Amino acid sequence: MAATAETVERVNILAGEKYKYGFVSDIESDKAPKGLSEDIVRFISAKKNEPAWLLEWRLKAYRHWLTMPEPKWAKVSYPKIDYQDAYYYSAPKSMKDGPKSLEDVDPELLATYEKLGIPLREQEMLAGVAVDAVFDSVSVATTFKKKLEDVGIIFCPISEALVRCPDLVRKYLGTVVPAGDNKHSCLNSAVFTDGSFVYIPPGVRSPMELSTYFRINEKNTGQFERTLIIADKGSYVSYLEGCTAPMRDENQLHAAVVELIALDDAEIKYSTVQNWYPGDENGKGGIYNFVTKRGACRGRNSKISWTQVETGSAITWKYPSCILQGDNSVGEFYSIAITNNMQQADTGTKMIHLGRNTKSKIISKGISAGRADQTYRGLVKISPKAEGARNYTQCDSLLIGDKCGAHTVPYIESRNKSAIVEHEATTSSISEDQLFYLRQRGIPQEAAVALVVNGFCREVLQQLPMEFAVEAQKLVGISLEGSVG
Amino acid sequence: MLEIKDLHASVDGKEILKGVTLSIGKGEVHAIMGPNGSGKSTLSYVLAGREGYDITGGRIIFEGEDLTTMEPEVRAAKGLFLAFQYPVEIPGVPNSTFLKEAVNAIRRFRGEEEIDAIKMVKMLREKTKALGMADEMLKRAVNAGFSGGEKKRNEVLQMAVLEPKLAILDETDSGLDIDALKIVADGVNRLRSPERSLLVITHYQRLLEYIVPDRVHVLARGRIQRSGGKELALELEAKGYADFAEEAA
Numbered sequence: 001m002a003a004t005a006e007t008v009e010r011v012n013i014l015a016g017e018k019y020k021y022g023f024v025s026d027i028e029s030d031k032a033p034k035g036l037s038e039d040i041v042r043f044i045s046a047k048k049n050e051p052a053w054l055l056e057w058r059l060k061a062y063r064h065w066l067t068m069p070e071p072k073w074a075k076v077s078y079p080k081i082d083y084q085d086a087y088y089y090s091a092p093k094s095m096k097d098g099p100k101s102l103e104d105v106d107p108e109l110l111a112t113y114e115k116l117g118i119p120l121r122e123q124e125m126l127a128g129v130a131v132d133a134v135f136d137s138v139s140v141a142t143t144f145k146k147k148l149e150d151v152g153i154i155f156c157p158i159s160e161a162l163v164r165c166p167d168l169v170r171k172y173l174g175t176v177v178p179a180g181d182n183k184h185s186c187l188n189s190a191v192f193t194d195g196s197f198v199y200i201p202p203g204v205r206s207p208m209e210l211s212t213y214f215r216i217n218e219k220n221t222g223q224f225e226r227t228l229i230i231a232d233k234g235s236y237v238s239y240l241e242g243c244t245a246p247m248r249d250e251n252q253l254h255a256a257v258v259e260l261i262a263l264d265d266a267e268i269k270y271s272t273v274q275n276w277y278p279g280d281e282n283g284k285g286g287i288y289n290f291v292t293k294r295g296a297c298r299g300r301n302s303k304i305s306w307t308q309v310e311t312g313s314a315i316t317w318k319y320p321s322c323i324l325q326g327d328n329s330v331g332e333f334y335s336i337a338i339t340n341n342m343q344q345a346d347t348g349t350k351m352i353h354l355g356r357n358t359k360s361k362i363i364s365k366g367i368s369a370g371r372a373d374q375t376y377r378g379l380v381k382i383s384p385k386a387e388g389a390r391n392y393t394q395c396d397s398l399l400i401g402d403k404c405g406a407h408t409v410p411y412i413e414s415r416n417k418s419a420i421v422e423h424e425a426t427t428s429s430i431s432e433d434q435l436f437y438l439r440q441r442g443i444p445q446e447a448a449v450a451l452v453v454n455g456f457c458r459e460v461l462q463q464l465p466m467e468f469a470v471e472a473q474k475l476v477g478i479s480l481e482g483s484v485g
Numbered sequence: 486m487l488e489i490k491d492l493h494a495s496v497d498g499k500e501i502l503k504g505v506t507l508s509i510g511k512g513e514v515h516a517i518m519g520p521n522g523s524g525k526s527t528l529s530y531v532l533a534g535r536e537g538y539d540i541t542g543g544r545i546i547f548e549g550e551d552l553t554t555m556e557p558e559v560r561a562a563k564g565l566f567l568a569f570q571y572p573v574e575i576p577g578v579p580n581s582t583f584l585k586e587a588v589n590a591i592r593r594f595r596g597e598e599e600i601d602a603i604k605m606v607k608m609l610r611e612k613t614k615a616l617g618m619a620d621e622m623l624k625r626a627v628n629a630g631f632s633g634g635e636k637k638r639n640e641v642l643q644m645a646v647l648e649p650k651l652a653i654l655d656e657t658d659s660g661l662d663i664d665a666l667k668i669v670a671d672g673v674n675r676l677r678s679p680e681r682s683l684l685v686i687t688h689y690q691r692l693l694e695y696i697v698p699d700r701v702h703v704l705a706r707g708r709i710q711r712s713g714g715k716e717l718a719l720e721l722e723a724k725g726y727a728d729f730a731e732e733a734a
Contacts, residue, residue: 431573432536433573434573434574434575436533436535436536436557436573437569437572437573437575438575438583438587439556439557439558439561440533440557440558440560440561440566440567440569441561441583441587441590441643441647442558442561442562442587442588442590442591442594442647443558443586443587443590444556444558444590445558447586447590451575451578451582451583451586452575452578454577454578455575455576455577455578455626455627456576456577457577458577458578459577
């Protein structure tokens, strides 16, 4: 956070102490001062011209946040976060803060882009280089928007949705993840600055995968992102979040909230590739990724499927969950989590079975290397009314080297006798035999490790949309570079 | 093709090979026979460059180059192939993916252009067909859930795809019934060529009825005790290895 503080301080000095006389009235400015207070929350809301109800909602969340303890049950350790030592509104980021050209960007980052085969233009975008020319993808995005509008799909920044369809936002915001759910989601509710909003009208199948990737250049939405997706009756949407390229971000604390709502016969497929900066090999720097993702299968026969590939961040704290309310609804969670060097991850899911004949499936693949520590934490809860509920859970851990850790913490609470809950877990390591076999066939050590790990993750990789899967496979290899030998 | 000169090797500080000397010419098929614990498998691992198999003396010259300090993948790229006694399972990795990686890794090492996906599929199908195997074999995960016979056939398929100059077959007959043995041997025989040498390591003579060697060597107590033509194998079959234990003593 020190780097941000410095940059912003410098910019403030250059700007001639613009905020000397109080910022609250000065809503034309681009930055709020450091720290968190009711005034800051009001400032953010005012900047976004939000309706009064939303400001009230934010303030309520903020006041609640003040009283909430930090969640302590996860197996991660980090120094106490000084919430007053951060900026909560500095967007839109001024291009002049960023590197001037790719020559100013960390060569290691560029080498990774190279390996992922990312075009030069996109490299500049990802690295935050100030580019004057209009991106090609802007026009691509416009074309896509047109196509979506034709079938009545709303896909826009959440701040825009508040103008276009305020009633929808008001009806659903915070109904899956209540503001006071946990300290991190509470903070997000108070200070979120942007994120995506998706509404799929009844009976509509989205004609394409919706991707935040197309929105990257529109806004810097990394820190307190808020996503709300509503799939109305009989609709279908596949949503992709993140991208495989490592993302630079100066903000250390990320606390996003994602809410999904599926009505009768609707299906939402949500795929994430998370590759935020993990810090260096000694654990210096790196993002704290404290995310609350939850989907509600409100309608009968609805389905929500989470797929995640988590390779980045210094600390990942994340449990994409499903509330299976509608009868016959289905929840799925497919996860690959890779931790290397000093990374820590505590991730898993919650499947809450409320309706009858609800089904859930959990496939978790954890890979730990270096000195990293990783935990799968999951809850399968069958309520008394969930007649005929079924769950299948499979948690596999793969260890690379002898200094890393893998832990599995499954909670199962069944209150209905007719429920069937299965849990399988394995822990293994990449064997010397496997590596020698592959090397004897001409495959060098690191490629051999990548191949074995990709095989280990296959079931989950197959869940990803095609192009994403190809990139994710490469990413798996890159994330583990230097982990063996 | 291959010159092994006074090779000494240890595993965990214990000397297993105590001066092996052997010369294999281009296109020749040599067999190494010997009792259990004579160092047969150690020899194959040392030739392939496995970690933990330390060369303490002597040299291995392959195509005029000293292999002794080369990494396993470099030896593979130079044309050395080892068919494993116990082929290893790689769950979740389709055979076709594995073979594609291997072929292109070797081509990259040699400075050749990589083969694209479409040509690769075509090539793999041809090789599979030529060996009388089903395409299904390419889709399955490497050796995962394979029967003993399937694993050995998969080794032959890999050999066919990688086209090595020297293939070492380590106890390829172990665990096979006679029908499976014939199929595997038939596959190996198809790959015999004046350009390719074979080193067949086996405990029993029966494999050599199907893969007929030019020379037979007896390895016992860490050394080649005797060399001869293919008739030596028959003699061993009749008499067993007891003589060699005595001769060496």
